Each structure stands twice: as structure tokens, then as C-alpha cells.
Amino acid sequence: MAIVHPTAHREYFNQKAGEWDSLLSEETIQCLSTIIKELAIKPGSHILDVGTGTGVLLPFLVEAAGKDGRVVALDIAEEMLARAKAKNIENVEYVLGDITCTPFEDNTFDEIICNSCFPHVIDKPQALREMARLLKPGGRLVICHPMSREAVNELHKSIGGVVGNDLLPDDQEMQNLCRQAGLEEVNIVNTHEKYVLTARKP
Numbered sequence: 001m002a003i004v005h006p007t008a009h010r011e012y013f014n015q016k017a018g019e020w021d022s023l024l025s026e027e028t029i030q031c032l033s034t035i036i037k038e039l040a041i042k043p044g045s046h047i048l049d050v051g052t053g054t055g056v057l058l059p060f061l062v063e064a065a066g067k068d069g070r071v072v073a074l075d076i077a078e079e080m081l082a083r084a085k086a087k088n089i090e091n092v093e094y095v096l097g098d099i100t101c102t103p104f105e106d107n108t109f110d111e112i113i114c115n116s117c118f119p120h121v122i123d124k125p126q127a128l129r130e131m132a133r134l135l136k137p138g139g140r141l142v143i144c145h146p147m148s149r150e151a152v153n154e155l156h157k158s159i160g161g162v163v164g165n166d167l168l169p170d171d172q173e174m175q176n177l178c179r180q181a182g183l184e185e186v187n188i189v190n191t192h193e194k195y196v197l198t199a200r201k202p
Helices: 006-023 026-039 058-065 078-085 124-134 149-159 171-180
Strands: 046-050 070-075 092-096 109-115 135-145 184-190 195-200
Touching: 006 078, 026 058, 026 109, 026 135, 046 058, 046 124, 058 070, 070 078, 078 092, 109 124, 124 135, 124 171, 135 149, 171 184, 171 195
Parallel strands: 046 070, 046 109, 070 092, 109 135
Antiparallel strands: 135 195, 184 195
């Protein structure tokens, strides 16, 4: 299997940025809102939104974090970030970067949310190690999708090209990857409506 360089992904998502929001159905947005509500994020939390894209999760995360919280939006595609910024959502810091190598200090975030993004990460073990480094002790990683793992993988295969091999690993592999990164309490919910993995830093 050919390894696609991150540059190809950046170019792909930059090209898609203009139409991205039009691809999001009301049902999808409602599903994501519900996923975030069910996480019961504590007010005052510091949250990292990995692969923020056009910022679909940001209103929900800002609301959950409250006025004393902090939300940082990270993406590799500058056009996606520009679209997110243009929405003028308050209390968000935007950072252009790659989750395998970030500028943040150790133990910075209470919550790291990776929505509809993890399959596109080429070096998944390194990304998980980096996210574990960034979490505060007791902090939580959330990897989520508004559809099942099977639907995610079928979608990417059907699109093909740069994202054709961007797959979400099965439960056993995800459990192993999280544990190897130093995370524990790995829990995976995979239903027709959603995929949600949570794990904690000891």
C-alpha cells in the first residue's frame, strides 16, 4: 500500500474547503452536537479540536468549555482554517499544524477531540503519542465520527485517490494503538449513527 505524504492531504483538503460546509447535512451536525453533549465536558476545560476543518464542532466546544474555558482549533489545511476563522466564533485560537508534531507544551489540554479526522492521519501511532503528551493527567482523548466505522471506511474507499486508503482501524487495533501511546480506559462505541472512542491519560 502506497503511503501518501501529508502534503497531498493538505492540498486535497485545501481544494475541498470551499464546498465542505455544503456537504454537511443538518442530521450530521445534529449528531455531532449530541456526541459533544454526551461527553459532558466540564466548564473551564481546555480543549484541542484536531482537524477542525471549517470549524463544525467549534460552537459546541465553546459552549461546553464556557467563558472560563479555552478552545484551540488545529488543522493542516490553511483554507479550512480560513473558513473556520471567517465564522468569527469567540474564544477560539486557530493553529496551522500537524497533530503528529505540535507546538504545544506537555499536559496542556483537558480534552482532545478528533472528529472525522483520524483516518486521514498517516502516522497514527505518532499522532496518538503526541495527543497523549498534550493531555493533562486524567485528560481525555475522543475520536469520533457521525457514522459507523464501516461507513467511514466505505466512504473513503468510494472517494478513492488521496483518501482512498484512509481507514479507521478495527477495535482491537485501536485499543492496542491507544495503550501503546500510554492511554488507558479505552472505550469504543460503534453503531449505525456514530463512532466514539474515548481514552484517558493516567
